[in-house]
Amino acid sequence: MLACAPVRWLGGMVTLCAVGCATSRTGVAPARPTTAPARAPLQLSIVYPGPTDVVQAHDSCFLFGAVRGGAGPVTLSVNGTPVRVFANGAWIAWLPLPDDTLAVFRLVARADGDSALQDWTARIAPRFRPPAGRAAWIDTTSFAPAGTVALPLGEGIRLAVRAAPGATVWLRLPWGAAIPFLPDTLPGEPAWGVRAFATVTAAYRLPPAADRYVAWLPAAALCPDGKAACATLEVIAGRDTATARWPLSVGLVDLTFPSVVVLNDDTAHVGTTDSLTPGKAVPWGTYNWFFPTGTTSVLSGRWNDQVRLQLSQHAVAWVNASDVVPLPAGTPPAGGVVGSVRLEPGPAAVTLRVPLPGKLPFQVTEQERSLTLRVYGAGSDINWMQYGRTDPLVTRMSYAQPTADEVTITLDLARRVWGYRTRFDGRDLLLEIRRPPQIDPERPLRGRTIVLDPGHPPLGAKGPTGLWEPVATLAVASKAKTLLEQAGATALLTRTDSTPLELFARTHFAELHDADVLVSIHANALPDGVNECLLLPPPQRRARPRARRRARRRARGAGPRDGTRGLRAGAPDLDARRAHRGSVHHAARTGGSATERRGTGALCAGGGAGD
Numbered sequence: 001m002l003a004c005a006p007v008r009w010l011g012g013m014v015t016l017c018a019v020g021c022a023t024s025r026t027g028v029a030p031a032r033p034t035t036a037p038a039r040a041p042l043q044l045s046i047v048y049p050g051p052t053d054v055v056q057a058h059d060s061c062f063l064f065g066a067v068r069g070g071a072g073p074v075t076l077s078v079n080g081t082p083v084r085v086f087a088n089g090a091w092i093a094w095l096p097l098p099d100d101t102l103a104v105f106r107l108v109a110r111a112d113g114d115s116a117l118q119d120w121t122a123r124i125a126p127r128f129r130p131p132a133g134r135a136a137w138i139d140t141t142s143f144a145p146a147g148t149v150a151l152p153l154g155e156g157i158r159l160a161v162r163a164a165p166g167a168t169v170w171l172r173l174p175w176g177a178a179i180p181f182l183p184d185t186l187p188g189e190p191a192w193g194v195r196a197f198a199t200v201t202a203a204y205r206l207p208p209a210a211d212r213y214v215a216w217l218p219a220a221a222l223c224p225d226g227k228a229a230c231a232t233l234e235v236i237a238g239r240d241t242a243t244a245r246w247p248l249s250v251g252l253v254d255l256t257f258p259s260v261v262v263l264n265d266d267t268a269h270v271g272t273t274d275s276l277t278p279g280k281a282v283p284w285g286t287y288n289w290f291f292p293t294g295t296t297s298v299l300s301g302r303w304n305d306q307v308r309l310q311l312s313q314h315a316v317a318w319v320n321a322s323d324v325v326p327l328p329a330g331t332p333p334a335g336g337v338v339g340s341v342r343l344e345p346g347p348a349a350v351t352l353r354v355p356l357p358g359k360l361p362f363q364v365t366e367q368e369r370s371l372t373l374r375v376y377g378a379g380s381d382i383n384w385m386q387y388g389r390t391d392p393l394v395t396r397m398s399y400a401q402p403t404a405d406e407v408t409i410t411l412d413l414a415r416r417v418w419g420y421r422t423r424f425d426g427r428d429l430l431l432e433i434r435r436p437p438q439i440d441p442e443r444p445l446r447g448r449t450i451v452l453d454p455g456h457p458p459l460g461a462k463g464p465t466g467l468w469e470p471v472a473t474l475a476v477a478s479k480a481k482t483l484l485e486q487a488g489a490t491a492l493l494t495r496t497d498s499t500p501l502e503l504f505a506r507t508h509f510a511e512l513h514d515a516d517v518l519v520s521i522h523a524n525a526l527p528d529g530v531n532e533c534l535l536l537p538p539p540q541r542r543a544r545p546r547a548r549r550r551a552r553r554r555a556r557g558a559g560p561r562d563g564t565r566g567l568r569a570g571a572p573d574l575d576a577r578r579a580h581r582g583s584v585h586h587a588a589r590t591g592g593s594a595t596e597r598r599g600t601g602a603l604c605a606g607g608g609a610g611d
Contacts, residue, residue, distance in 0.1 A: 040069035042109050042116035047462050049122040056125050057097065057528035063105060063122070064092035064464040070111030077108050085109075090464035101126050130164070136237035137164050138244045139211075143233075150251035150302040151219040157250070159217050160184065165210035167237040171217065171246065174229040181213035222250040251302075259299040260331040261307070261324045262359075263291050274504045279309070279317030279361075289317050292424055294359045296334045297377075299324070311361045311376035312405045334358030337381035338407045341399075345391040348514075352411065352431040359424055364431065366417050372410045373431055380407045393435060418516075437516070446488030451515040452477040454493065455522035458500040463523075470498050473521045480521075 046065040055061045066089040067074050074085045083093045097103050103122045109115065128139040139162035149157060161181070163169055169181035188206030190198070198204065223230035223246075231246040253259070266273040279289030283306040300316060301308030307321045336357025344351040354373065361376045380401045396412040411433070419434035440446050454477040460469035477493055484491040492513055494506045510518040 039071055039114075042070040042074070042111055042114045043068045044107050044109055044116050044118045045466070046107070046118070046120050047464055047466060054123045054125050055097065055103075055528055058099075058124065058127055060094060060096050061122070061528040062092060063095050063120075064090070066090050066465040067109045067111075067116075070109070070114045072112035074109060074111040078105050080106075088465055092464055097124060100124065128162070134240060134242065135164060136167055136235045136240040136242040138233055138235050138242050139163065140244050143246055143248070145303065146247045147304040148249045148251070148302065149304075150253050152253045152255050152300060153219055155219045155301075157217045157219065157248075159215045159246075161213055161233060162209075162211045163213055163233075163235045164237045164242070167235045169213045169215075169236075170234045171215060172232045172234055173220075173222070174231070179215050179217060181215040183210070184208060184212040184214045217250075219250060219252060221252055222248065224249060224251070253300055253302075255298070255300065255310075257330075258310075258333055259329075260296060260327045260333050261299050261309070262327055263295045263297070263319065263323050264293050264325050265323045266293065267322060267325060272502055272504045274507055277319050277323040279319050280306075281317070283318045285318065289361070289363050290422075291317075291319070291361055292359075292422065294424055295361050296327070296359055297361050298333050299326075309361065312403060314403060315376060315406070317361070333377070334360055335377045335405070336379075338375055338378050340382050340384045340386075341397075341409060342386040343390045343394060343397075347435075349432045349434050350391045350393050352409070352433070353425075354409065354429040354431070356427050356429050358427060360429075362422070362429060364420065364422060366420075368416055369413045370410060371413070371417060371420060371431070371433065372408055373429075375407045375409075375429070377405050378407055379405065382407075382409075393433065443488045445484060447490075448488075448516045449490045449492070449513055450484055451492050451494060451510040451513060451518045452480055452484075453506045453510075453518060453520040454495060455520055457498055458502075461523065468498075469523050472523055474498070476521050480519075 044065065044067055046063065048062060048064055049055055063078065067076060067085050068089055074089070076083045076085050076091055078093050078095065081093075083091050085091045095103075095105065101124050103124055105120045105122070107118045107120060109117075128141050130137045130139075142160070142162040144160045145157065151157070159171065159179075159181070161169075163181075171179040171181065173179065185208050188209050190204055190206060194203050217231075226247070226249050231248065233244050233246050235242045263277040265275060265277050275293040277291045277293070277295070278287040279291055280286060281288050283303045297309040297311060299307055300310035302321070303318075305321045306318045307324045309317045309319060311317055334357060338357075339355040341352060341354050344353055352373070354375070356375065357378060360378055363374045363376075365372050365374070380399060382399050385397045385399065393414055394411050395414050398410050400408045400410075402408060413433070415436045417433075418436035421432050421434075423430050423432075437447065454470065454473035456470040456473065457468075460473075462468055463472070474493075474495070474497075481491040481493060492509075492515070494509045495501050506520070507518065
C-alpha cells in the first residue's frame with residue numbers, strides 16, 4: 001500500500017505527496033518511511049491599510065505587512081513589482097493610488113515551490129470632481145472656514161474656496177450685500193509631510209492654483225441656526241452659474257460686557273488630569289502657554305471647538321472649549337497691579353513669589369541662563385525686588401512694562417536652567433526654579449534620575465509583522481534603562497507591561513520620583529502622500545556610480561507595468577511604523593523614520609528613480 005503525507009492547499013492547487021513502502025522480506029524488518037518535518041504554507045498579511053482604514057492621500061500611500069511560512073528565500077510582488085522581504089518576513093511598499101475611491105493590489109509571494117496570492121482592496125477618501133459639462137462649479141468640500149465662528153465687531157474672517165477657474169465669484173449676504181472673491185495668487189502650499197521631510201527645494205515651489213479664490217468677510221451676525229439668513233456663494237462662468245450655501249454661522253462677541261471664564265481641564269471631575277490647559281497662538285496649533293486650573297480670562301472669540309482668550313490688549317490664546325467654564329454674567333475681569341516680588345530659597349529650589357490681583361494668565365520663557373515670567377492683564381507696581389544675597393543661583397532680577405497691561409520679570413541665573421514649575425498659592429503666583437545638581441565630568445549621569453516613558457497604550461500603531469507600538473517602545477525603554485544604569489543613573493519606567501496608562505499618570509510618576517529628565521519614546525513615520533524617493537536631493541540618490549547602475553538594473557526589472565506612477569519598496573527599520581495620528585506626545589519623542597534606510601537597499605522604482 002502507499003503511505004501518503006497529509007494533503008494541503010498551495011496557491012489554490014492540491015499537492016499530493018506519496019511514498020512507496022518497501023515489501024516485507026523474511027527476517028528483515030520493513031523499512032520505516034522517512035517523513036520530512038511539516039512546513040507551514042506561505043501566508044500573506046496586510047497590516048496597513050486595514051479593512052476599516054480610509055487612506056486620506058490621493059497620490060500614493062504605504063502598504064505593509066508580513067509573509068509567514070514557506071522555506072528558503074521568499075519573493076514578493078505587488079501588482080507585478082518586486083518588493084523586498086526582510087529576514088523577519090516584514091515588507092513595506094510605497095504605492096501609487098488610482099484616481100478612484102478603491103485601490104486593488106495583487107500580492108504574490110513565492111518560496112521554494114510554494115506560493116500565496118491575495119487581492120487586497122484599500123479604501124480611498126473621495127474627493128471632489130467638477131461636474132461634466134458644467135462651466136461653473138463649486139467644490140463644496142473646500143469651504144474654509146466652516147462651522148461656527150464668533151468674533152467682536154470690527155474683526156473679520158478670511159474666506160477661501162475652490163471653484164471654476166476664470167470665473168466671477170461673489171458671496172451673497174442675506175441683507176443684500178455682496179462680497180467679491182479674488183483669485184489666490186500665492187504659490188500653492190505643500191502638504192505638511194513635505195514641509196516636514198523634503199530636502200529638495202523644488203518640492204516647495206508650487207504654482208498658484210487657478211481654482212482657488214479668497215475674500216474677507218467682516219464680522220456680522222450670519223446664519224444663526226445654520227439654516228436661515230445664510231450666505232450664498234455664486235460662481236459665474238460664461239452663461240453658466242453655480243450656487244451653494246456657505247456652511248458658516250457667525251456670532252458676535254460683545255466686549256463691552258465681557259464674558260469672563262475660568263480654565264479647568266477636569267470639567268468631567270475624573271481627578272486624573274495634570275491641571276493644565278494648553279494655549280495655542282492659532283486654533284488647533286502648537287502649545288505656547290500652559291495655564292493652571294483656576295486661571296481666569298476674557299472670552300473674545302470662538303471657532304468650532306476652540307475658544308479665544310483675550311490675555312491682554314494685544315495678546316490672545318486659543319484653548320479647547322471643553323476646558324472653559326463661564327463665570328456668572330457680570331463677573332468683572334481680573335486685573336490690577338503686580339506688587340513687589342521676593343525670592344524664597346529652599347534646599348531643592350529657589351521660589352519667586354509674585355503677588356497678583358487674581359489668577360491671571362501668564363507665560364514662562366527660558367534662555368540658557370535666564371527665565372522670564374510674563375503676566376497678562378496687569379500693570380506693574382513693583383516698588384522693590386528682594387534678591388541681593390538671598391540665593392547665589394539668582395544673580396540678577398529685573399522687571400519691565402512692555403505694554404500697558406503686561407508685566408515681565410526676568411531672573412538671570414548663575415548656572416544653566418535645570419527645570420522649573422509654576423503654581424498658584426492663594427492669589428500669589430509661585431515660580432519654583434530647580435537647583436542644578438553637581439555634575440561629575442567623568443560620569444555625568446551618576447546620581448541622575450531619568451524616567452523613561454514607553455509611549456502608549458492606550459492606542460498605538462502596528463508594524464508590518466503586527467508588532468504593537470507599546471511593545472516596541474517598552475523594549476527600547478528596557479534596553480535604555482540598562483544602558484543608563486550602567487552609566488550610573490537611576491532609570492525608572494512609567495510602565496513595565498501593556499496595561500493602558502494615561503498621560504497624567506506618566507508625568508505624575510516623574511514628579512513623584514523627582515526626575516531630572518522625562519523621556520517619552522514613540523515610533524513615528526512619514527504620512528501617506530509623502531514619497532521619500534521624490535523628497536531626497538539628487539546627490540543622495542545618485543552619489544555613487546555603482547548605486548546608479550544598481551538602481552537602473554532594478555528599475556528595468558521592477559518598473560510599473562500598468563502605466564501608473566512608480567512603486568517604492570522600502571525598508572522597515574522599525575516594526576512599529578505607522579504612528580497614531582493625533583496622539584499627544586507630552587515629552588521628547590524618538591523612533592524610526594521611513595527615510596532611515598541604513599543600507600538596506602531601498603528601491604525607488606519608476607517615477608521615483610529620478611535617473
